[in-house]
């Protein structure tokens with residue numbers, strides 16, 4: 001297994017370009033299953049491990065998909081589907097694989113998808129997805145760890161009120177409803193930018209989706225959808241992570257491609273902390289102040305502060321002046337990074353769903369483990385501000401959501417290296433300063 005080694009203390013400066021959004025490209029690739037005619041060309045595809053996983057899911061059902069890393073695109077032809085099962089081995093690697101359920105059910109009248117199960121950040125049930133499919137006339141069964149759904153004829157449009165404004169349930173139902181008979185109305189729908197991106201893609205394929213981005217989405221089912229060419233939106237969480245990297249190192253960084261509208265809650269909190277943020281039509285310029293002020297943060301569904309930015313934000317609050325309270329309301333167990341940050345001398349106390357952070361920490365490097373994707377990002381960020389060397393394991397989590405994070409940070413002046421297990425063993429015997437003489441290796 002690879003590790004990241006970060007040597008803190010460098011001020012980041014320069015320009016970093018944001019890749020396409022992971023949370024858009026995954027449902028968009030799943031939605032391409034709905035096209036019984038033509039091929040889809042998806043552009044600005046981030047070359048992430050999750051993209052490889054969803055591609056394997058599509059291949060396993062007989063869809064012709066070719067991912068082209070150089071062109072950052074995926075070409076998908078879903079005219080023929082050979083089976084309707086998404087196997088456990090793939091679904092367990094990535095919960096978003098469950099997003100093929102809606103498209104498969106709508107396209108084939110049946111689907112068998114492994115139950116995704118819980119993960120480090122929470123139990124993450126799928127009851128709202130299933131409630132939607134049932135309301136549209138599907139029979140649902142759980143057998144041998146698989147959800148089996150079947151419908152006689154086409155799915156039927158229905159009125160569905162979501163108990164929680166779930167991103168995944170909104171997407172899955174929206175995709176199923178696109179080919180249903182009649183109109184589906186989703187109430188208390190999630191409003192995230194990635195929902196709007198998926199709706200735009202579906203509409204370009206010939207669907208009739210209205211109201212995406214509001215709490216009420218209306219989908220008039222159509223008989224057929226076709227492939228199209230489509231570019232996914234930039235990743236607002238990746239953008240936010242680089243904005244924090246600039247702020248935590250006292251830096252001066254232009255984050256190219258960041259969409260200000262998608263980042264309002266993050267920008268607003270960073271401004272409250274004293275960070276100067278200048279936006280233009282191509283991105284945001286982040287200028288760190290001499291001192292950062294503590295602020296309280298509460299995660300909420302969009303347009304509230306994103307849960308995916310909670311751990312990175314916590315890293316920034318560690319170096320601010322004063323006490324901050326971070327409250328996580330979206331996932332019930334998303335403080336796994338706290339124990340790891342404490343190894344770096346962070347002062348954090350967790351009380352229920354809140355973490356109380358004593359700012360002004362003099363962070364020191366340590367051996368830490370990324371327990372999930374954004375926990376990993378937070379450890380890299382803390383490592384950039386820490387004295388000495390931080391060695392981060394559990395890198396596969398980080399690779400799920402960040403393209404070339406070490407290389408992108410290096411280009412801004414950070415001292416960060418990815419090393420393989422073998423290199424790591426050799427390096428144990430060497431002086432730490434020598435470690436940054438090694439060429440970066442992508443394991």
Ligand SMILES: CC(=O)N[C@H]1[C@@H](OP(=O)(O)OP(=O)(O)OC[C@H]2O[C@@H](n3ccc(=O)[nH]c3=O)[C@H](O)[C@@H]2O)O[C@H](CO)[C@@H](O)[C@@H]1O
Nearest residue numbers: 023096124125126127128129164166167168169308330331
């Ligand atoms: C691939 C992707 O897009 N992932 C994002 C998506 O995850 P995901 O779509 O899984 O997140 P949801 O919006 O569904 O989950 C939000 C909350 O609703 C609960 N819930 C969800 C579904 C359900 O049927 N029943 C239920 O109770 C979850 O346990 C969680 O507490 O949105 C999350 C919330 O913004 C982000 O953190 C993830 O990065």
Ligand SMILES: C=C(OP(=O)(O)O)C(=O)O
Nearest residue numbers: 095096121308373374401
């Ligand atoms: C929780 C996340 O993703 P996923 O839903 O794919 O686990 C995330 O992107 O932070």
